[in-house]
Amino acid sequence: MRILHLLASPFFSGPAENVALLALAQREAGHEVTVAVDRRRKDVPAEEPAVPRFRELGLLDEGGLELSVKSPPWNMWSDLRRLRARRVDVVHSHFSHDHLLARWGRPRGAVLVRSLHAPRSLRASMPAADAYTVPASSLLPRLREQGRTAEVLPALVDPRFHPAEDRSALRRELGLTGEPLVGMVSTFQPSRRHSVGVDAFALYRKQRPEARFVLVGDGGLLEATRRQVEERGLSEAVTFAGYQQGDAFVRWLRALDEVWLLGLGNDWSARAAAQARACGVRVVAVEEGALPDLADARVATPTPEAVVTAALSGQRAPVAHPTNERIAGDMLALYERARRSR
Template identity: 35%
Template sequence: MTGDRSLRVLNLVANRWWTGSADPALRLTLGLRARGHHALLGLAPGDKFEAKAREAGVEPVEGLHLDVRSGPAAVLADLRRLRRLVREEALDVIHVHHSHDHWLGWWTHGGSALVRSYHNERAVRRGWPTSSLYRSSQALVAISRGVEERLIAAGAPARAVHRVGGVVDTARFAADSRGAAKIREEFHVASAPLIGCVARFAAGRGHEALLEGFRLLCRERPDARLLLVGKGERRQALEAAVKELGLEDSALFAGYRDTDLPAVLHALDIFVLLGAGSDESCRAALEAMAAGRPVVGARVGALPEVVVHGETGLLLERVSAEHVATALRRLLERPHEARAMGEAGHRRALGRFSPDSHARRFEEIYAAALASKQH
């Protein structure tokens, strides 16, 4: 709650897929509701984002298209629907997450405060007409220090810029998963040191450096195993790389995991993330921390703000095979240190990145945005 007042907030997300902005927007909606606010969620219907929202008990606002590819008729229909929603729901805040919904919010927010979240650096643009959106929004929220600096460099008013990290479903991932043993049994790694990475198989995600570093590690630790979790256009290329590096028996592809992802993370000894995806909060690292795993990470996206080097994991000075191997070797040689890092990461996830702490931070931003709107 903000003071003694419940807020009426619409999170508006021009996204239909379960990627990037989808999970943070859903977690924020749920967190706000848990804190007594009237929180609505508008999204592009017809795909996994809608299904995930309904599964979580959130019925999306009906009658919205929110499709960046839609024609003028759909855009006009969205404008009419949003104007009616602002009026009928007496919205205090419209919180947008992409350029398309930012423009829709700009046209329709009326007396509501307009807040925009930037989930990656690519979303920040310079020059007109974007500059008018910066000036007309009461709050601009960056996912990382890099996004924050880029916003200010692009001309966003510094007084309106805030930085809020990612959010993770701590209750789901922190639970002591009894499924970890089944995961190890599935991949025949009952007692082997198990290193894992959850990331889309795409360019820029660091899988090549991870495989090369893992090969170096295997010279000293042939018992180690690497679990690659995900899907994507580069899977065949990575399978070829595994074969070329002679890692067919030790680098394992787990496919895309959803319902049993917490069990997968609990089965690991070390989690590795070497590239940021469409959501630069690096949510996979947050999930691993919530599960109590030490994280080896690159200094990309929000990872330097998520992982505390030497306390909750290790941040690489450079993404290279040698640096990866050195970090993995250290944690395998010092299991007590690795376990302590995992426990510290778990505490950090609960304290800094839970839905409740995330919602509290946005309560402060909404209050500042509403105060700015009134002056």
């Protein structure tokens, strides 16, 4: 099967890693798979660029698509013509720009699948497709009620995410002390609720005075969070690890006892929760997106008190998260069902 993923983003963040892992698993299953990304926006200083990563993985599509929301109309028209001339069996689009392009530039005979990565993309005005995926089971009924073929596309996990062989040694290498070691691993933006996390940790330390808080990431609210930590008198108990990626991110995540996931950004598959569980890290999470299916302890209302109650509960949930191979197989089956129903 010849599969072309469309990802109109210059960043290797948000859904991009999930798309890469899905494409790799599909390729390992014996299919011809490439990923087209935004080739227009080259200056991305704040985040990791997508082009080098997809090229390194051998997945980067070289079919000439610019695939950018910043493209002028004549370049978009060129993309339509180039896409329509392609010989592929499946076009799997991941953003609204991709979907619109694929709707009108679909190659002859190709199946069109649209992945919705956040609920805001699920709207009546979205173009038609042969099948859809959503990041969480709670979003399926809205599509199925409309008679659309749809399945959940869960978070895929890189094989690098597994428990540390010697967590104590790893913590010494990272300069971390204290127990339990609690972390938040996300961009500092309002939806991630770092302010709730800091206030919750202040309450948590009253019960667990030796606890330490590790905040991994960067973003617009980083300095405001630093000030909040200082105001709560927590500076000696909080580590700001900065933005981490690749193997470095895996090491910081493995070092934790538990992670607090208090909100989602532009990818509701809750990939960080799946990664944490793969590393043997306990997950305390709010009830958003796919987080309820991956959490050990759920936070019904995102308040400091509710976070502390969940963290102190000690609950552990037996979650059997599907393998990347299983997820890729399910997507291939979805493509086939969509082809038969056309």
